[in-house]
Amino acid sequence: MRRNKGRSRFIVLCVAPAVILFFIFMILPTLNVFRMSLYERGAYSPTETFVGMGNFQALAQDSLFIRSMQNTILMVVVVTIITFALALIFASILTHEKIKGTNLFRIIFYIPNILSVVVISGIFSAIYKPENGMLNSIISLFRGETVTVLWKDAPLVVVSIIIAMIWQAIGYYMVMYMASMASVPESLYESASLDGAGRITQFFQITIPLIWTNIRTTLTFFIISTINMAFLFVKAMTSGGPNGASEVALSYMYGQKDAGLYGYSMAIGVVVFLFSFLLSAMVNKATKREPLEF
């Protein structure tokens, strides 16, 4: 008994620093966000007034916020689906097909992930340039006439940001899928092919079910990182323009802080927090399967 007591004290001591730091730097500020969302104050003014749910009522009627939330949801859905599909396909090809330069491809796909978003926005600025930009030049080549598509203007701007985000994210998820695919025993594929299963059947019947736990984890990553990355991309590529067309929830929140509505922007933070939390929980619930052992 004595020895056990000493042991648990030791464990408590070991864990304490992390728990305390986590509490001070994560839990406390988050609770503070919830508290601040009930107040109205400027970012630099020392006075604050309690407004209760006032900020949230204003949010429900704020058409700019609703549009930014729509953009966020669109990005979460589209970026997740396309990145997920492409990353899986590329990972599967690079793990199972015998092609030359597998490692080279892996590195090339991964490079966008280590680039700063500012660099990426610079690259895409050159790609999307209306006159003699890369994309328009290529389209012009095939159309046989000079085409001036305005990639960063109102109707297309969200699509343009989504493309950049997918380009940036694929490598990261591909490497994650490759890691778990590598642990699927080769013998399963051999016996499947003896039974006459083609590549595609193998992919859906063996690969996907066996890396399912990994896929579930990445889906939560997708939701959270897309919400976060969308802010960086919008800030660096368009600053929300033209005329607010590419605003996303977090960039709108940031802008409201600059407009002197600190409490209001915290209320947006609360909504985004609850949204991402609930969405992650729902996705987690919907993708629940009995884990397969191999």
Add this chain to the structure above:
Amino acid sequence: MNGKKVLSLALAATMSLGLLAGCGGGNDTTGGGNTSTPAGNTSSGGSDTSGTTIKVAAIETSYGTEVWQQVADAFTEQTGINVELVTDKKLEDVIGPAMQGGEYPDVIHLAVGREAGLTEQFIKDKNIAEITDVLSMNVPGEDVTVGEKIIPGFVNDNSTTNPYADGKTYLAPMFYSPCGLFYNKGLFEEKGWEVPTTWDEMWELGDKAAAEGISLFTYPTTGYFDAFFYALMYEVGGEDFFFDATHYAEGIWDSQAAQTCFDIVEKLASYTNPITPAQANDQDFTQNQQLVLDNKALFMPNGTWIVGEMAEAPRADGFEWGMTALPAVTEGGDRYSYTFFEQMWIPAGAANVDAAKQFIAFMYSDTAADLFAAAGAAQPVTGIVDKLSGDNQIFYGIYDDGAMAALGSFASYKSVAGLGTTREVFFDPVNALVSGTMTKDEWVSSIKTASDQMRANLS
């Protein structure tokens, strides 16, 4: 099974927490700001300020940072007050966090109209120290008062320096610059075109240029429309209309004068180079400025800093900067050029207000004005134009060529959720007008709705 469920939920929660960690960090420090009372005028008792150290935070612009150090050194030499200088292109990000924690620089040089709107927030919160008495202070080392040196019109009856219209000055005018339409003088000489003096001539020129594949107009970002629109308002309705409009008077946007303004902007939008909105963001705005250098657009609204900003950019043969005031609305009517100027101010929470006021007074000394002029910045003191050189002398001479100076800005109003800034309400939609995703009527009606709210919340 249940334990796992709880665990996975907890994990999901933890990851979501990460989302908010960024905003949370700021909050933690603001807690301290609530309790600490601003130091206020603790130093106002003693007049002996020599030996103290003041913190000066100045935005880094095209004038560079060296000039600030030179001026600070000259100030220390003159008064014995030490200066701790902070300069940065994104000054808000450097001094913002500390200010949220209740630690303020003594002097801040940061203009209104920036994206982060830090100065506006201080104005709205009435968080700026009054500096009316600086105007009657002697400029350090000289026998004249600050008020006597500043060009008339810059501090009195000016809604930018006296934001509450109560006759008290809160912001000191710095570095003025005439804004107007910039163009390639060489191209006009080559084609034999005249620079238009009325809007009718402007549209004629627009059609002529269109025939040669050149657009009449472009703009870097919609933020450049403020100077343009202010000057336009002065032209169509004079000072009274400008005052009413910038104070959101009831029914003002239905007036004939306002309609003329909207019509001109709408027509101008149809003459604007169509690729402009796609590049009208902070990342790509120089591409729009490049359109003028490449002879793809004739005019753009801008300020004198454009020459330095685009100094390294490639340009068409024979390119030469030209600048003109806005064309008049009627033949022989008044033409205006908006006078942009930056502001220097003292946060109410500054520790050394007296020394800070001396620093502001020193900004108008001959020593400082000479140093600034050498860097291309013109202080609003009498006789400054003679100190400038090259292009700048021509640009600043615009007021001698018959253009009138337009001063002032939209009155500040208390922030309201969902209302947006004046730029978002008035000028950002120009992008949509150009690309045709919004009509003039939609634009005007959204201005009217917003204007009613702004009036109700005037601070």
